[in-house]
Amino acid sequence: MARVRITQIRSTIKRPQTQKNAIKSLGLGKINRSVEVEFNDAMKGAINKVQHLVRVEEI
Template sequence: MGKVQITQTRSTIKRPETQIRTIKALGLGKLNRTVEVELTPQIAGMIAKVNHLISVKEI
């Protein structure tokens, strides 16, 4: 599995609670915050759930 760099690009205001919790679980929560995580099936599922709020770049 490779690493990915995830950046939050859109706000979680007026989003469902499940999407807010997913953003927090990824280690995000503020705009333009970036985290590097190992791409596992669990992380890939979280990315798919909130892909409209984030941008993903493979490292």
């Protein structure tokens, strides 16, 4: 599977709880924090839910 780097670029303040949970499940929580994960269906769904809060780069 491909690996991607996900960086949080916007805050979760005043966001629905489901989006906050998606950010936590991705391993993020603070602005400019990055994680590298395998790009599978579960990650794709979480990324789609918070695509306006994160930046995704293929490694």
